[in-house]
Amino acid sequence: MSTLVKNILRFILLILVQFFVLDRVHLSYMATPYIYILFIFWMPFKFSRTLQMILAFLLGYALDSFHHNPGFHAAACVLIAYVRPFVINFMIPHEGAETNYEEPSLKSMGGFIPYMIYAGVLTLLHNTWLFLLEALQFGNYWEFIIKTLFSTLISLVLIVIAELLFSRKQKFRTNTV
Helix, strand or coil: CCHHHHHHHHHHHHHHHHHHCHHHCCCCCCCCCCCCCHHHHCCCCCCCHHHHHHHHHHHHHHHHHHHCCCCHHHHHHHHHHHHHHHHHHHHCCCCHHHHHCCCCCCCCCCCHHHHHHHHHHHHHHHHHHHHHHHHHHHCCHHHHHHHHHHHHHHHHHHHHHHHHHCCCCCCCCCCCC
């Protein structure tokens, strides 16, 4: 399956799962799991930062359109798409993964712990920015802190489950012909 078709299917599937399933799950209205951000996490290494930010905006805008929100998800998605290359470069300081693998995964990031740091930093950043925009609108800061922490933890559990269930078979590519 081509990269374009695979990413279009991921985009549609993750938005539908998020809106029709996970947005209906509110644990005492203090946590909402967000798995749609996996689309940003799983974008190929070769995508430019501009393309990543455009796709992240479209992802967030699609979810905002379902919710009739004024751009909260779009802003959070663009932020993590902007920061993503920095996190990847910090987690993988060598050239190996980006040139030898197609996209971030447990295998290409070097194991469970580096991938969880990558996913954890981006998930926490997404949730912090999303709930900060909401908290400034409503003014309840304790709710902001609790929602951010609990939503991040629940989202990370779902991300690990998705990563294990939908393992992406990536072959190690070499520069030899």
